[in-house]
Amino acid sequence: MYDKQIRRRRAVLALLVVISLILLTDYFGESSSSPLHSVQRGIATVLSPVQEGASTVLSPVRDAAGYVSSLFTAKSQLARVTAQKNRLTSELAVAQDIGIQDRKAAALLKLDTNYGIKSYGPVRASVIDEDPSLWYETITVDQGSGAGVSQWDPVVGPGGLIGDVTNVTSDESVVSLITSPKFSVGAEIETYSGAAGLIQPQVGDPSILELVDLPTSSNVSSGELVVTSGFQDPHAPTVESFAPPGIPIGTVSSTNPENSLLTDQQVQVTPLADLQHLSLVQILTDPHHGG
Amino acid sequence: MNKDTTLHLALRITLVAFLAVVIQETVVSQISLFDVTADVTPLVVMSIGLLAGSMAGAIAGFAIGLLVDLVLFQTLGVTSLLFITVGYWSGRLRELRDPSHGLVPMALGAVATLFTGLGMAVIQFLLGVDAPVSWLLIQQIVLQVLVNSLIALPVYELVRRLLYRALPPDPRARRRRAYTTALSPLQRPSERFGGATRARAR
Numbered sequence: 001m002y003d004k005q006i007r008r009r010r011a012v013l014a015l016l017v018v019i020s021l022i023l024l025t026d027y028f029g030e031s032s033s034s035p036l037h038s039v040q041r042g043i044a045t046v047l048s049p050v051q052e053g054a055s056t057v058l059s060p061v062r063d064a065a066g067y068v069s070s071l072f073t074a075k076s077q078l079a080r081v082t083a084q085k086n087r088l089t090s091e092l093a094v095a096q097d098i099g100i101q102d103r104k105a106a107a108l109l110k111l112d113t114n115y116g117i118k119s120y121g122p123v124r125a126s127v128i129d130e131d132p133s134l135w136y137e138t139i140t141v142d143q144g145s146g147a148g149v150s151q152w153d154p155v156v157g158p159g160g161l162i163g164d165v166t167n168v169t170s171d172e173s174v175v176s177l178i179t180s181p182k183f184s185v186g187a188e189i190e191t192y193s194g195a196a197g198l199i200q201p202q203v204g205d206p207s208i209l210e211l212v213d214l215p216t217s218s219n220v221s222s223g224e225l226v227v228t229s230g231f232q233d234p235h236a237p238t239v240e241s242f243a244p245p246g247i248p249i250g251t252v253s254s255t256n257p258e259n260s261l262l263t264d265q266q267v268q269v270t271p272l273a274d275l276q277h278l279s280l281v282q283i284l285t286d287p288h289h290g291g
Numbered sequence: 292m293n294k295d296t297t298l299h300l301a302l303r304i305t306l307v308a309f310l311a312v313v314i315q316e317t318v319v320s321q322i323s324l325f326d327v328t329a330d331v332t333p334l335v336v337m338s339i340g341l342l343a344g345s346m347a348g349a350i351a352g353f354a355i356g357l358l359v360d361l362v363l364f365q366t367l368g369v370t371s372l373l374f375i376t377v378g379y380w381s382g383r384l385r386e387l388r389d390p391s392h393g394l395v396p397m398a399l400g401a402v403a404t405l406f407t408g409l410g411m412a413v414i415q416f417l418l419g420v421d422a423p424v425s426w427l428l429i430q431q432i433v434l435q436v437l438v439n440s441l442i443a444l445p446v447y448e449l450v451r452r453l454l455y456r457a458l459p460p461d462p463r464a465r466r467r468r469a470y471t472t473a474l475s476p477l478q479r480p481s482e483r484f485g486g487a488t489r490a491r492a493r
Contacts, residue, residue: 009346016353016375023357024368028418036367043361051362055317062318069324 104280107158115246117156121286123147125173127278137180139163141281144171148285152242154185154228157281159272160248161185161228165283173283177275178209178249186231186241187211187249187269189224196229199249199269207271209250214265224252226269244287248272300457304339304347307453308355311335316362327434330404332359334443336374337403338450340381341396342458348378366418373410377403393444400443401436408432 027036055062112118125141143149145168153165155175163183167174176183179201188196189211195218202208211226230245250269315331322328332355340348356371381399384390412428 012346013349013375013379016349017372020353020356020368020372020375022368024366024372027367040361040364040367044364047362051313051317054313058314058318062321065318065322069322072324073326 101280104158108156108280108282115248117247117282117284120154120244120284121148122156122282123149123285125149125281125283127281128172130278137177138166139175139177139278139281141173141175141283142171143283144169144173146170147283149173149283150285154243154247154284154287155281156247156284157273157275157278159274160250161243162271162273162275162278162281164242175281175283178271178273179207179275185243185249186229187226188229189214189218189220189252190227190248191224195220196231197264197266199226202268207275208253209269209271210266211252211269212264212266214267216264218265220252220255220265220267222252222254226250226252240288242287244284296457296459300343300347300454300459303454303457304343304351305354307335307339307450308351308358312355312358312362315359324438325434327431327438329438329442330407330435331439331442331446332356332370333374333377333403333407334400334439334446335450336378337381337399337443338396338447339454340378340383341385341399341447342451342454343382344459345379345382345386348380348382349375350378352376352378369411369414369418372414373407376410377406396447397440397443400447401440404436404439405432408435 023036027034027040030036108117108124112122123143125143125147127139128142129140130138141155149165149168151165151168153173154161155163155165161178163175163177163180164185165173166176178185178199181201184198184200186196187199195214197211197213199209199211202210214220226249228243228245228247228249229241230243231241250271252267253270254268255265311332319331320328336348336352336355339351343351352374353371356369356374357367359365359370360367381403384399409432412432
């Protein structure tokens, strides 16, 4: 009896294994249009509505289990997403900074091409320090005498003239901005060649410049461009303005109503350069030999 | 075991096999835990083998494997071959060793899952399928073994409840119960010694 059971068990086992092997080899060796494949497709077609129905019925179970499952991975996912967010934020900041630098470089390039800055030996420098407590009076840039920078070299930024170099070390320079109380430079109205004067900051409002000592006959109107005059004394050629001629400074924002034919005129000028957001400037290391 | 009992058991095993495959494909396969999905089918085959014996285990393994291959459009016979082995040896373990420890289904579930995972990789490799035999595959198999081990006990208990009334009486279980519930003469010294020990103690 026991032997019979063992023999039957072994026979069934052998039969199942043989059937499996036959199915395996037949299925594997046949094309997709073979009878076995057709049977498989037929059974799958019959079972698919059952699967779909079961899937619909059991969807709450699946959702609940999925929710519980997601709890296990929520912490690691949060850490991963947070790290990804931090990385993307830093990448965005870098990209934005590159965009800003590009725009400023483009503005400088426009200055180069429109006003011939390139011939004055420009040295590009980045702003590394500024002192807001002094009303943006000075900034420090990362180029010094090692790059050919000298004291009183004019400095231009996006828009136009921003100041001059007042202190130089081997690898740094301090630039006094045009809004500094001690700053002044010869300037003229671009469209009126005779109207030359002196640019200096307005007392009490460093963000506005004044063009003073204009000839009494000047007929200046708002919106006109003010550029450096590049003044040079014809009797003493060594006496000359530190800035070459034609560098834009600002536009006339308003004229003084008290101007008369008897006294020198003065007008207010708004700087073209954004002095509060400087990051890239050019120092003109050869302002008197170019042009 | 008479014919009615056998038929009853076969019907129940068929129902369990069908439910296992449907639930596996519609629910379990869509739940990811530790980046792997559990596979209840080898656990069900193992449970049937452990509860109903090697013959029932092998037949259930063949049927469930065939159903899985049919539903998933896999090469017919591959899963059957593996599940026959799982069901048969689970049944043989019951018949030869009669394991009574509560964690046996968990250990056996882990072994069944490991065997299925490795066996599938080997068969696919032998069939010339470009299976990604890599460190990642090993990692997936190990993780699936861990996940399946976690759910092996509930699956076994569920299968046991579904098959309970149709299971044949187990003589070994009766003997085991006798020894563990003080029905054995070895547990009753007063009867063994005809009350002499107790009388002397008094």
